Amino acid sequence: MTIPATMTAIDPSAAGGPEVLQPVTRPVPTPEPGQVLVKVAAAGVNRPDVLQRQGLYPMPPGAPTIPGLEIAGTIVALGTDVTRWRVGDAVCALVAGGGYAEYCTAPAGQCLAVPSGMALTDAAGLPETWFTVWSNVMDRGHARPGETLLVHGGTSGIGVTAIQLGTALGMTVIVTAGSGEKCAAALALGAAHAIDYKAQDFVAEVARITDGRGVDLVLDMVGGDYVPRNLQCLADDGRHVSIAFQRGPRADLDLVAVMRKRLTLTGSMLRPRSVAFKTAIAETLEGVIWPEFEAGRIVPVTDKVFPLVEAAEAHRRMEAGTHVGKIVLSV
Numbered sequence: 001m002t003i004p005a006t007m008t009a010i011d012p013s014a015a016g017g018p019e020v021l022q023p024v025t026r027p028v029p030t031p032e033p034g035q036v037l038v039k040v041a042a043a044g045v046n047r048p049d050v051l052q053r054q055g056l057y058p059m060p061p062g063a064p065t066i067p068g069l070e071i072a073g074t075i076v077a078l079g080t081d082v083t084r085w086r087v088g089d090a091v092c093a094l095v096a097g098g099g100y101a102e103y104c105t106a107p108a109g110q111c112l113a114v115p116s117g118m119a120l121t122d123a124a125g126l127p128e129t130w131f132t133v134w135s136n137v138m139d140r141g142h143a144r145p146g147e148t149l150l151v152h153g154g155t156s157g158i159g160v161t162a163i164q165l166g167t168a169l170g171m172t173v174i175v176t177a178g179s180g181e182k183c184a185a186a187l188a189l190g191a192a193h194a195i196d197y198k199a200q201d202f203v204a205e206v207a208r209i210t211d212g213r214g215v216d217l218v219l220d221m222v223g224g225d226y227v228p229r230n231l232q233c234l235a236d237d238g239r240h241v242s243i244a245f246q247r248g249p250r251a252d253l254d255l256v257a258v259m260r261k262r263l264t265l266t267g268s269m270l271r272p273r274s275v276a277f278k279t280a281i282a283e284t285l286e287g288v289i290w291p292e293f294e295a296g297r298i299v300p301v302t303d304k305v306f307p308l309v310e311a312a313e314a315h316r317r318m319e320a321g322t323h324v325g326k327i328v329l330s331v
Helices: 047-053 127-140 157-169 180-188 202-209 226-233 255-260 275-288 290-295 308-320
Strands: 006-010 023-027 035-045 070-078 090-094 103-107 111-113 148-151 172-177 193-196 215-220 234-242 264-267 302-307 326-330
Touching: 006 308, 035 090, 035 127, 035 308, 047 308, 070 103, 070 127, 090 103, 090 127, 103 275, 111 275, 127 157, 127 215, 127 234, 127 264, 127 275, 148 157, 157 172, 157 180, 157 326, 172 180, 172 202, 180 193, 193 202, 202 226, 215 226, 226 234, 226 255, 275 290, 302 308, 308 326
Parallel strands: 148 172, 148 215, 172 193, 215 234, 234 264, 302 326
Antiparallel strands: 006 023, 035 070, 035 103, 035 326, 070 090, 090 111
């Protein structure tokens, strides 16, 4: 396959609104040792992409300025020291940036084979949410079968993935969502309970659903004033895992409640973690979750696919909060 010298990409020169996401010409990257070069067929759109566009999410050192944290496509070149993959393999991959482009490099260990029969536009929406949810619900949250999980943003990409993972584990999943329609969608996806946070007090509803016991684990993307309310929802020995802070990074906590109920507060950011760390997650997902996709027991939930040149519209849809599942760019 002939690899061109340049490509079309979305690479805004300054922070701003969705309108800064215009196609430009950029050099095709060259894979470094341990990397592959992927001809991108599709790229997932994620909340960190929006924050990066707004100038609110600094990139890790060495990351491309082109946004996009997950891709799917075909490998067209191999860096040195890559032994598993071959040119022509169809993969999806977690990347540190660069996904909104016709070509993108990816660490070989962060690539996963596209499940058989799955569209590349669906596969592109898998890595970021599955790497994030697995590492936080399982590795940091120590989720176990039979436990109860509370997830905010139940119809977001993260929320849908958390429903799917929790259900596969045999957990009872409670979600919050911003409308009756979204609650219905979450229930259809497997959530046991869905709370319309605009019409109901989720703390009171969690108490009612659990007969006053509370939940074992909270996966929180909201932060701010939600955190003390989340702690009220936790059962004794409960765990609170923070992965984002849409309502701000600071919270006023009652440490007496933390001590009395023996709560654990933790969290993580995936993007700055090492390739070795992400490779380990990829290996776990390949062994545990990818067979579920192959068997059709878990299916990707793609909200809408936009052409790459309409990246601005994709961001507007994400900011509007009307989506259910993943928003994807077709390259």
